[in-house]
Amino acid sequence: MKIFKLFPLACAALMMSACSSDNDIEGGATKPGSDPQYLAVNIVNVGSTPTRAGEYENGKPEESKIKKVRFYFFNGDGSPYLIKPTGSEVTGGENVNWLEVSNPTDDTTTSGTSTSVEKITNAVLVINGVQNAAPSAIVAVVNPETVESTTLKDGKTMRLSELRNTAVGQNFYKKDASTGAVSDFVMSNSVYVNTGEDVCASLVAGHVATSPEDAKAKAVDIYVERVVAKVTANVDETAFKLGDGTDWDATKYGTKTAVGKIGDNEVYAVIEGWGLASENGKAEVEKKVDKTWSDGNLGFLTPWTTSDYHRCFWEKSVAFDAGIGGNQPVNHKYSDLKAKMNEVLYTLPNTPTSKVTNLKDNDLTKLAVAATLKYKDADGNWHDADICRYNGVQFLGVDNLKKQVALTFSQYYTSTDATHYTQLSASDIDFKDPDGTMQQYRVTPTLAADPVGVTKKYYTKNPGTTSDFTEVNKSIVLAAIEAAKAEIRKGGRAYYYVPIKHLGNTGEVAEYGIVRNHFYKITLSGIKGFGTPVYNPDQVVKPVVPTYEDTYLAARVQVLQWRVVNQNASLGE
Numbered sequence: 152m153k154i155f156k157l158f159p160l161a162c163a164a165l166m167m168s169a170c171s172s173d174n175d176i177e178g179g180a181t182k183p184g185s186d187p188q189y190l191a192v193n194i195v196n197v198g199s200t201p202t203r204a205g206e207y208e209n210g211k212p213e214e215s216k217i218k219k220v221r222f223y224f225f226n227g228d229g230s231p232y233l234i235k236p237t238g239s240e241v242t243g244g245e246n247v248n249w250l251e252v253s254n255p256t257d258d259t260t261t262s263g264t265s266t267s268v269e270k271i272t273n274a275v276l277v278i279n280g281v282q283n284a285a286p287s288a289i290v291a292v293v294n295p296e297t298v299e300s301t302t303l304k305d306g307k308t309m310r311l312s313e314l315r316n317t318a319v320g321q322n323f324y325k326k327d328a329s330t331g332a333v334s335d336f337v338m339s340n341s342v343y344v345n346t347g348e349d350v351c352a353s354l355v356a357g358h359v360a361t362s363p364e365d366a367k368a369k370a371v372d373i374y375v376e377r378v379v380a381k382v383t384a385n386v387d388e389t390a391f392k393l394g395d396g397t398d399w400d401a402t403k404y405g406t407k408t409a410v411g412k413i414g415d416n417e418v419y420a421v422i423e424g425w426g427l428a429s430e431n432g433k434a435e436v437e438k439k440v441d442k443t444w445s446d447g448n449l450g451f452l453t454p455w456t457t458s459d460y461h462r463c464f465w466e467k468s469v470a471f472d473a474g475i476g477g478n479q480p481v482n483h484k485y486s487d488l489k490a491k492m493n494e495v496l497y498t499l500p501n502t503p504t505s506k507v508t509n510l511k512d513n514d515l516t517k518l519a520v521a522a523t524l525k526y527k528d529a530d531g532n533w534h535d536a537d538i539c540r541y542n543g544v545q546f547l548g549v550d551n552l553k554k555q556v557a558l559t560f561s562q563y564y565t566s567t568d569a570t571h572y573t574q575l576s577a578s579d580i581d582f583k584d585p586d587g588t589m590q591q592y593r594v595t596p597t598l599a600a601d602p603v604g605v606t607k608k609y610y611t612k613n614p615g616t617t618s619d620f621t622e623v624n625k626s627i628v629l630a631a632i633e634a635a636k637a638e639i640r641k642g643g644r645a646y647y648y649v650p651i652k653h654l655g656n657t658g659e660v661a662e663y664g665i666v667r668n669h670f671y672k673i674t675l676s677g678i679k680g681f682g683t684p685v686y687n688p689d690q691v692v693k694p695v696v697p698t699y700e701d702t703y704l705a706a707r708v709q710v711l712q713w714r715v716v717n718q719n720a721s722l723g724e
Contacts, residue, residue, distance in 0.1 A: 194220060194291055195372045208670060213334050221251045221295040223314060224286040231308035232286035246281065248308045290314060290351065291373050292436060293338035298322055302436065318436040319469055323378040324497055341374040342438040345458035349440050374461040376668035378434055379497040382651065384425050384518060384673045386492060391675065394421070398533050399525060404492065410678050413547050416526040418536050420678045424489035428519040428648055428694045430481040431468055431501035438667060439467040450659020464654055466666050468500040471514050480514055485646060486688040488521035502664035511696050515650040516665045518673050519692060522682060524643040535643035538681050542635060549639060553577035556596045556632065563628055564610045564620060572610060572620055582639060584687050591693050592684045593636040598629055638684040638697065645682030648694040
């Protein structure tokens with residue numbers, strides 16, 4: 152746990168505040184005079200709870216680094232409390248309602264424990280209010296420059312209701328495009344329910360002092376948590392094995408048992424990488440909860456919210472919107488599903504509002520696995536399994552599929568000179584990517600492009616003759632061939648997916664979902680079936696399973712509450 156000590160001047164009695172609306176805040180106290188006043192404010196990352204002992208992890212240094220803290224101040228009605236800065240170590244003020252501390256330094260003299268302090272970081276912030284009264288509430292946003300500037304109104308004043316309800320963004324951590332290094336994770340006040348109210352501010356009354364030293368002795372805590380969640384995946388080595396170089400690459404895991412059979416060939420699935428699918432594209436800076444939730448209606452065996460530890464384990468995520476410019480599920484190319492085992496990915500909160508009954512078709516965030524299907528021939532040689540399907544029949548190999556399509560339309564002939572006629576063959580057939588009007592895993596059989604300098608014409612043989620042909624417009628042939636779709640796992644490529652589970656009981660609302668500041672550890676325990684076909688690896692994967700396919704990815708999910716480090720900073724010293 153990290154603690155950050157911050158000492159604002161001129162702050163008086165902040166009350167325990169609910170954050171659902173502007174009207175939920177107690178009024179501010181009158182400023183007793185012009186002399187500076189000090190209030191020690193600890194930015195404390197939420198820790199573990201006794202109900203989930205041992206299921207927490209501290210953040211990595213790059214996940215925990217605080218480069219900047221922005222403090223928003225509010226009046227009793229939720230309106231902006233205007234302030235002006237003093238000193239060179241802060242920015243903000245000047246008739247806006249926020250101040251920032253940048254690059255505070257660590258105090259390495261303070262040792263920490265798993266239940267209290269990991270380290271202390273010190274900074275000084277001076278606050279002078281424009282009004283002749285102290286602010287009523289304070290909200291902290293850690294690393295605010297990561298999120299889009301428009302999310303926080305380009306640095307303008309914000310009402311509490313705006314920060315709670317309309318501060319929605321897409322970027323809540325930074326990732327270096329060349330190195331993949333992550334940094335500058337956005338954190339904000341932890342929200343939970345206490346005595347029927349959703350709470351995001353801290354009790355401050357009685358903590359105001361006339362000196363930094365006195366303020367330190369009675370510091371006030373602002374609990375924060377990261378906006379993003381964290382996901383990693385690994386395999387159960389009782390079900391998967393590394394290749395030996397003769398079957399598949401020695402750095403890749405494949406199934407120990409066949410996932411299916413095509414003809415006499417047993418087919419195995421080799422994991423090329425993994426990623427996330429159907430991710431939420433947006434998130435609120437501040438967590439949203441519903442005061443009417445209970446352990447029962449969410450399906451939690453243990454408490455879904457705990458005021459003793461200033462956190463909760465469920466939230467409302469930004470709803471998806473089918474409209475133009477609305478929040479859409481974020482998906483990725485098959486070729487981008489390349490995370491290695493035990494690699495970490497970050498994603499935004501995504502929770503359902505009701506029980507999930509269809510696990511194949513939904514907007515839940517999913518683990519997606521890119522795989523190559525392989526089989527061993529009679530001679531013991533391994534090959535990619537190009538498993539195809541056309542008119543309900545499966546084929547092994549794209550050439551065999553082309554032959555079947557040509558045979559289906561054997562009434563058509565080609566000629567370049569209207570003298571010599573050739574029945575449609577595999578060389579005349581090609582395939583097109585999905586066009587957006589069809590199921591994504593399907594492709595369209597079509598006519599292959601004419602060789603350079605050659606123009607083919609198409610014919611049908613007149614009934615009862617052996618050499619009498621009638622020309623047919625190419626468009627008619629195309630329409631006939633393109634009517635029925637095919638499926639091709641080109642190069643053996645396929646993907647599998649499974650929704651990510653949360654902490655709720657089976658069949659309940661909170662069984663599936665992604666909640667901020669949680670760590671989802673997924674163990675792949677098996678693969679069955681040939682997966683969803685992939686023809687073009689550069690096509691975006693929108694998770695779907697063919698209706699006929701008995702395919703599944705078995706997984707166990709361990710959810711960790713990502714015990715965010717507690718950080719303290721000192722203001723006004």
